[in-house]
Amino acid sequence: MTETTYLEAIRQGIWEEMERDDRVFLIGEDIGALGGPFRVTEGMQARFGAERVIDTPISEQAIVGAAAGAAHMGLRPVCEMQFIDFIACAYDMLTNYVATARYRAGLRTPLVVRGPSGGYVRGGPFHSQNPEAAFLHTPGLKIVCPATARDAKGLIKAAIRDEDPVLFFEHKYLYRRVKEELGDGEEILTPIGQARIARGGTDLTIVTWSAMVWKALEAAERLAVEDGLSVEVLDLRSLLPLDEAAIVASVRKTSRVLVAHEDTRTGGVAGEIIARINELAFEWLDAPARRVAAHDVPLPYAPTLEDFVLPQTDDLVAACRWLATY
Amino acid sequence: MTETTYLEAIRQGIWEEMERDDRVFLIGEDIGALGGPFRVTEGMQARFGAERVIDTPISEQAIVGAAAGAAHMGLRPVCEMQFIDFIACAYDMLTNYVATARYRAGLRTPLVVRGPSGGYVRGGPFHSQNPEAAFLHTPGLKIVCPATARDAKGLIKAAIRDEDPVLFFEHKYLYRRVKEELGDGEEILTPIGQARIARGGTDLTIVTWSAMVWKALEAAERLAVEDGLSVEVLDLRSLLPLDEAAIVASVRKTSRVLVAHEDTRTGGVAGEIIARINELAFEWLDAPARRVAAHDVPLPYAPTLEDFVLPQTDDLVAACRWLATY
Amino acid sequence: MTSPQRVTPPPAGLTGVQLLDLYYWMRLTRSLEERLVSLHRQGKVVGGLFRSLGQEGDSVGSAYALDPGDILSPLIRNLGSMLVKGATPLEVLRQYMAKAASPTAGRELNIHFNDLERGFLGQVSPLGAMVPVMAGIALYFKMTRQPRVGLVYVGDGAMSTGAFHEGINFAAVQRLPLVVVCENNGYAYSTPARLQTAAERLVDKAPGYGIAGVRADGNDVVATYEVTREAVRRAREGGGVTLVELMTYRRKGHAEHDDQRYVPPGEIEAWEGNDPIDRHLARLRTEGWATEPDIAGVDARVRRELDAALAQCLDEPFPDASTALAGVYADPPAAPVEWYRRAAG
């Protein structure tokens, strides 16, 4: 069996859902003949036609708005943001229209908005963002952030089948760097809202998601070898809804927790997670729950600057040591 | 001396700055002849002319974008969002353009975006929002949320004089319900980034801002009378930057803390505050830091529903009692 | 019902019954709003009240051009369009009064409610947003090869939004079966059209999108019907998008609390002489499409229907607080009750 990359896993997931359900269609910029800048939709327009793989004008509001309208009527649109940074242009449409439609008006709006997110690729301030914090406080949306090829496939398929709007933030750093065997013919579906223990441990928990999972695993390995520490890595996979139970179970087990994310610290998703830990596992904490996150600046372009601003494996190691010895 | 309402205080603050500095100008929808739907800019076009009080098309992106351009050149624009909910339409412009301009490119962008926010007024899902959480994770922006007439005036003036972009979220429920004497001829300037102890106390801290300050004060009074509890109410006034020192000082004093806000819970600003408390005052906590916030739904219109979804004084009282007896 | 003394051929191919029907919808719209005004004064309307006085003709005429199966999305002032498409006065009254039995169970205001079966999709407040959304509905019609049409209203003000631009452009490129009706009523809140656009006519935007454009007298319900009908036909036959500009005037303030201080003296009065209901009645009478008893019959029917609706809902309760948390998601079905509402956390 051959290994499937994270990128190919997303592609396969979309492809399978397109084959399975003719209500599924794709809408976005340059997703047809080009297959998108990263080729996530490669070959799809040739296979499914220009009506189901729609190249749009540069109009993120129209992409999401039109998807919503089609979704109300029973279709299942998958929107691509060419870079996820441009989801900011559809912020009103997503938060005010899409997210509220079911509650306000009983409108079903099953749609997916996906796109390449994340840094570590020298993309500069507008091609590196992690927009999850911008949408976390929007009831009505779901947010998923896969770290592995398996989950990339399983979550994109689950997102497409979900009855509600799902933001699928795929990490471009992982596209071709992460791969695994995905088992021929097996139907992979990752339930939205369920975390995954990426590495078991007893001394300390790192709660994280997306590309940071891999850095956390590296850190855990180093801490095992160098410090004899048993670090559990919890890959949240979904941020909305958040798998509170898994977080609490891990924290109650280890009593020390680090929440790590790539986005800037202030107002980032870690705040929410730490508040929940505080609410649900306060008595079990032997040290303050702490955060590792990017520095509070727009993401700069130069390698030296980007490397400093974004959290690195070394930072996780340092933070874990601090926590372990608290 | 007569009392000045919260609304009139904002109006006076803007007026004074317009008189003082001819670089200050206003831009927004219906702010001229109408004076805005709430009359915050009443009389200003007559006084300062249509060039300094500009009625725009319905174009929030253009309002903020044009303000940014003018600010680069040395002017000091004050933008009105007719209801703050529509700031969502300018989300890209604010987060990607305005917030990053100084860091990316050394561009000064002193501008204010203000508008009526908040609920308790039967405004339904699109005329009641509290958008602070949407912008908290954007380095480069400042966010202020006055609770009193004095701070409304002092903060709008400080915001206009600030060298960086400031989001000024005024609470429409307070417009005419809150008033105080503002001292003739006194120049009122409230420093951005400094909290205020709205009521001193020793048993428990409520950290809050905007309209919720008044409910917290009611709750504190009831808890004093009915339970003999001494509750400190900390009015943050600014959310970005956050007055960490004031929060920590209060929590270290009382060892019990409730963070209360009107916005929905998940992903709300309270998460950030609790994470900071955890980081900086963990050892002092005698009970978990807890949140009172709106239920995680879009804000409904009917009085019965709105009253249930938004936090009320009773809820603060119940939560404080829970904390006090923890 | 068509009377013997008819003197001209039926305008726009409408029968006498239909012409009287148009009168019924306009009258129903206006009378329903008048009822809402008294309810508002009595404090029974929970939020704001938005009038379409003088604009009933463009709402009714344009919506009347749709077939069953077509879907429209109104503006705040398209009460008439909603009624034509099957929304009932009872629903509207309940919405304004935030009743538990209202279509949105008290969650949304005024005419922000939907029934895709009957063919209307309520708007949201952010202006322009419904243009892309209705483009999506038209996209669905096209993709599923259904000969159905979408119609979306925008104001002279809403056309300045980015959402309008992106939505109409996308629909144009895709040649979607969509009609975009611009209700040019001279104002957006206090802002006159000349501060909204430097274009001479809003319909001049059509060539820039490569679509058909047409302008008509919005206070002539039949003319409105006629141009919209043509645009609907074009859309249904695969001819793509049409921008229809309907010239009308907002005789009341933006909402009930608006004193219209910004309106030049005499302007409103001038438009009172151009009332769409008066004009249509005059046509019915002079061209002989309806008798006085026909007209009186409609008026009585409207009164009766509104009396009945009001009687039914006036004392209905607000929704129960316990309903506030359901239905944000299909799954989980309800948001959790916050801990401070329960015994303890």
Add this chain to the structure above:
Amino acid sequence: MTSPQRVTPPPAGLTGVQLLDLYYWMRLTRSLEERLVSLHRQGKVVGGLFRSLGQEGDSVGSAYALDPGDILSPLIRNLGSMLVKGATPLEVLRQYMAKAASPTAGRELNIHFNDLERGFLGQVSPLGAMVPVMAGIALYFKMTRQPRVGLVYVGDGAMSTGAFHEGINFAAVQRLPLVVVCENNGYAYSTPARLQTAAERLVDKAPGYGIAGVRADGNDVVATYEVTREAVRRAREGGGVTLVELMTYRRKGHAEHDDQRYVPPGEIEAWEGNDPIDRHLARLRTEGWATEPDIAGVDARVRRELDAALAQCLDEPFPDASTALAGVYADPPAAPVEWYRRAAG
């Protein structure tokens, strides 16, 4: 420098010196890009590389129409406009290579940098955003009664954004001294113009905004100069906004990694015969505006300047990590160093 064998009157009122100047800027643009291509192949360009091959004429000609004091905002492909407005090859090289000494100290990419004194404001990536921003700069000119003009570039693609629409409309209503130059190069990434708009010509959008519109051959640097100059004059004299559509063609991919698989065969080749530099050179020669030594002199100058710039910056360092946190705000002057970077929290 103007040669004796000149046979026609000077086009667009340009002197021979100016005509040779136009050649210099186009040649500098193209040669600088060619240097960047080799640097990119050598892995010295940190991010992507975006070419304007075949579009140098529209960038240079339009920017050349501005006076000192006027401000422009470029697109990714308006390297030529930046150079004309005073940005230096050294700055551009440093930007692409993310050097500490680059104008943005390594924070931003390629031509995303500014100098309002020299008269250019770098773009941000979200397309369309610079239209409202440049409207704001033009608003400043108008409010302060300065006879200065703003010029903003948009692509055939960027015109589909809401930000474009809101910005140009606002500028039109306010009659701001703004020129909006649409570089219609046939594609937005892989998307051909016909999937971007159903309009026959992008300039057909002008009447919908109530502004002047004009279209010209963007591969004719003099024609480009001429129409832009007229638009700039109109703006400076209070005549408001002009939309200038310049017809050109993007001969390279969207960025260096783009294999242009979506381009019909033969299309690129056809446009190679319409190269703006070749055309301008032919004019210089046949109309006698420059001698061979004049031209060779320019070529040598360009080589010299680029050699010098490259020699200066090639081995310069990246910015020091310690600079990463300064300048998010005027006050506080720097973001805090995260605790995990320090000894402990």
